[in-house]
Amino acid sequence: MHATGPQHLSVIGDALIEVDDAGVIVDVRSLGPADGDEVACDVRLKPGTMLMPGFVDTHLHAPQWPQLGSGLDLPLERWLHELTFPLEARFANVGLAATVYNDMVPELLSLGTTSVVYHSSVHREATLVLADACVRHGQRALVGRVAMDHPDATPEWYRDCDAASAVASSAGSIDDIMALGSSRVAPIITPRFIPACTDETLAGLGRLAAETDVIVQTHCSESDWQHGAVFERFGVTDTMALDGFGLLRDHTVLAHATHLTADDADRIIEVGSGVAHCPMSNSYFANAVFPARRHIAAGMRVGLGTDVAGGPSPSIAEQVAHAVTVSRMLHDGVDPGGASGRDAASISMTTAFWMATLGGADLAGLPVGVFKRGRHFDAIVVDEPTAISGVDGLTAEVRLERIIRSLVRSRPRRVWVDGVDVTPHR
């Protein structure tokens, strides 16, 4: 089962998927009666199981793993300063980083997350530890050392000391990660968000992106506070300010982006950037629902993100379910005495699943997310819930929804990245 587009869910019956030694899919076809029992397979899945593309998490803060599910009754600015920055600052300790990241990466794989776009901390050493953990456990990843140096929005004890050092450390971290020599783990340039960075740092990272062609991620128009702070500083929206600094590029991953104007959305589509839609985190911090349906229909690249730990669940299956929920609230409205919702805002389970797989992969420029010749074989196999396996006549979308909801309670049976079995042994 895979989503080949935002509206296209497909189940290939009795499929044979051939993968080469590099993990690239070379053939996908349905077996006919003529094939008989002659086909020799390395892996043959049992009836009642379903193979799906592995999940792509397009926004996750690795050093926030220990605070999963904490402080979600606070507004964003207080949550950052009271809980998050003090925790992230502790990742100056490389031993702590190794302990946390070697716990987190296998846990994410066990939930079916085969690719992650990570925010690390400001620390170059801990960022390399994170990249190394991904290599060791076999997860595909983009790993970004966080740049943040603005004295007004970051504490003195947790920031780059100046712009020169912010840009040099980001460049150094790119070199560190490239030196691992992994085909699956790559760097990503990561200004935390505009309020946390000086103009010099933003401009320097824009130049670094142009020089290296390394893709960029950041937060964009996440809340009334962030959106307002950028407008007050530059007199333009977050999107346009990022564009001015050369940070809005092909495959730039913008987290949240709940407060985009029509011009912002047009510009994001034009340059090939896109949005990491974090429906659960947005419900706590973003002060708005991201109108996924409208932006996807207009051609925007959109993936799903857990935003650990702004989002309290590391499960992309939970984000798929929640993306549908919040889209229905946007559609129908949430205030019985107030304005009603927006028409045509709700999305289908297929669209949410597409964002979690192919949509996210295309956003971050990863060659996965769909079972198609030329794509890499990152996949999970799940048990179809017993209530439906063996029942004929169910639509693919009903089967998908049952599987997604069962994945909130259980885990995939097996997980592959690049054709290699990376199922954590627990």
Ligand SMILES: [Zn+2]
């Ligand atoms: Zn975030």
